[in-house]
Amino acid sequence: MSKRKQTQEYRSYYQVSWDILRKNRVAMFCLLIILMLTIIAIFAPYLTKYDPNATKPRDRFQSPNAEHPFGTDQYGRDILTRIFYGCRISLSVGIISQLIASLLGYFIGVCAGYFGGRTDSVLSFIIQVFSSFPFLLFSIAVMFILGPGLVNLYIALGLLGWTSTARLIRGEVLRIKNSEYIQACVVGGGSPFRVIMKHLLPNCVPILIITVTLGIPNAILSEASLSYLGLGVSPPTASWGSMISEAQPFIRGYTYYSLFPGLAIIITVLSFNLLGDGLRDALDPKLRS
Amino acid sequence: MSDNILQVRDLCMSFFNKHGELPAVNHVSFDVERGKTLGIVGESGCGKSMTSLCVMGLYPQPQGKIVGGSILFQGRDMTKLPPRELHKIRGKGMAMIFQEPMTSLNPVLTIGDQIMETIRLHEHVSRQEAKRRAMEMIAMVGIPMPEKIFASCPHQLSGGMRQRAMIAMALSCDPELLICDEPTTALDVTVQSQILSLINRLKAQTGTSVMLITHDMGVINEMADTVIVMYAGQIVEQAATADLFAHPTHPYTSGLIQSIPPLNREVEELNVIPGSVPMLYELPKGCLFAPRCPYATARCAAERPDIVTASEGHQVRCFRCMPGWEGQ
């Protein structure tokens, strides 16, 4: 009866998580789609023979055909090509802004949780203020000041999207702060920086993985909304949101144009959401049997 | 019909999961006599709570399934009744109180609401009448200031008070059988004895039968008329309480009795049973208790003993009580 136990070798937390995730078919399929989207974003110029911004008035408003699988827009630009290039904007905005946001959220959350007292009160109030400010409204205001542009999108969405990460990290730090090994390190003369980097960070990594994965789709949606309102990237750069905005005047005669960029957004956002759900199931030790 | 309010015969309940079929309750038979208390004792994980949940029909579904046997309550087989009939019996014919008074009451409803709900569910009475009876119940379980408690929410009450409220709720429709699943385990020692004597007093007052599940031999000694000792889903010993304490026959029972800390003298070391209850997916091939048994022989490791009558009204599942043991 104890043979079963003996044959079970020791497996790390992340190995177990990976095993759980690997068995989640939906999440693995989404991971595959995300990898494909990443390849599309990186190798966009090699995947298409068209220039995303070159206008060809003769080819305008072509319905999907062999030459242009998704058709062309009002300037004769290939829609599929523009969606490929738009993928670059969406993924880079999603990933970079969330890296900024989680870095910020981690340090604010750790400081609030670890130092406690007045630091915690002030930081918690700041967290509350930022999360009371409706996100879209806030990002519109910030983009209004910074002006359209890719870097500005990274900054705006990164500087505004940290509150939920900070709150989760603060809770986690409060939970583990008093555990013996942290106390031992503090008593042994470890500096706060050492404790934060060496002991708290590894414990917070699962939370960070989950918040980044679930933050990316929200950032992508925000980017699309801002671009739709003309506050995202500046034209003629192709972004899924601005493509929908450009397509809107032509919905009466030419519906394909507005359909495809939207589908691209849904597929991307859905994949990240489902992968995030899968990661949460895999990484949350409470759910493990 | 005999004077048994509950007759459980050969009850088998199993869980089905990736390990296959796991017998959580294994051929269990017992009776609860009218107006008497049956104690079920054993370590955690031995199937005593599952047995009681089977009687109520509240075992975890669909993972768990009753695969055999019968539960006759007032002559009707609970395992075969349609859900509609079961709903009518629960709370009215038989009621149950649970281990955790902290989490077993609904946090968003007042104590009064929760007691009245039971009454109005089973008896067609007006709101006023239900309220009057709920107040009466609250007073009966010894809660001071019934009006105040009636309008309170569970989080405002102490653990002992909550357990009293649970008892009031359980007894509000005069059940024939009260199942108490570790009713005092989560409480302070002084509160424990108050609750136990309350259960005894109400049992005498209302004539209800009690099925008491506990891991505490002391509680059994104080409360039960007859006892069954369970181990890994099986009954290993069954006897009248006095008989059991005077002549514990199964090594597991002896172990349980010896591990009660004596009050009257200092002891160097408590007697403990080594090891722990086996998990359901790694049950030993022979006697389930053999790996922990000081008397285990080769035969114990190879085959499972049947339950046999050791003396009048005293049954044991152990080869040592079977003819031919002395010869080995």
Next chain:
Amino acid sequence: MSRYLLGRVFQAVGVILAISLITFFILNVIPGDPVQLMMGEFATPEAIAQVRAQMGLDQPIYKQYFGWLGNMLRGDFGVSYFQHRPVLDMLLNSFGYTARLAVFAYVLALVFGLVFGILAAVFHNKFLDRLLMTLSIAGVSAPNFWVAIILQIYFGLTLKWFPISGAKAFNYYVLPAVALGTRYAASISRITRTSMLEVTKQDYMRTASAKGVHGWMLVMKHAFRNALIPVVTVAGTDLGNILTGSMLIETVFTIDGIGKLMVDAINQRDLPLVQGGVMYIAVICVVIYLLVDILYAVIDPRIRLGGGAEG
């Protein structure tokens, strides 16, 4: 209860002040001189200086902030650079449209979100659960302005069931409300399901079954009321998001609500209107969150009645 409420009100006032500070300062570092922008290229420097003094823009910035805050408290949100009308009037005029749209969308989101969430939890792991959860994950993943355009194309232009622009009568609001509400119906149904499944595992649910409570009474009276507590938080945040999300939807359907007003103001760089609008919406959101906290206390007696003999 009253102490809890008082604390929350104080906090809300603090948050509003902090938001006003942020709004004012970030919108005042805006590049380009608004007066120059307003008066056009050919204004003389003297005229510009005169207007600056008139508008108080020559004062130190902290004085400008307190002046601006004081004026707002008196109901003076300034005057639009381009339409030369008081900002507050413009906001109040448009708010009716936004409020109607938001309320319709919110009612849709709540009704469908709660019903779908409860059904999914009751039929956990059955076909209905899978179907509803697939729909809702798609719902939270779709950008609402795109949903709006697709609704316009199909129900407006192809089937011709509903008008696709303006807000003249009730039927004008149907498509915008659906477009705006979908995402939040989806998010509410997801949290309702999760919360219901969590509650189903609790001990008091077993107690209720042991009393003989069963069927929908068990689901609604015992499970749902407890499950509602986390749902209220999400649903409250969603009301704030619906108000801001209506910016996009109003733009798609050309409804003259606050959202469209703001988007137009941003495109014209009409600073007082943008500032006033941001503050107006932010204050409404903070008030909504405050109401959510009160609702919380109504649902959860542990907050309403304060801590008792815990432990």
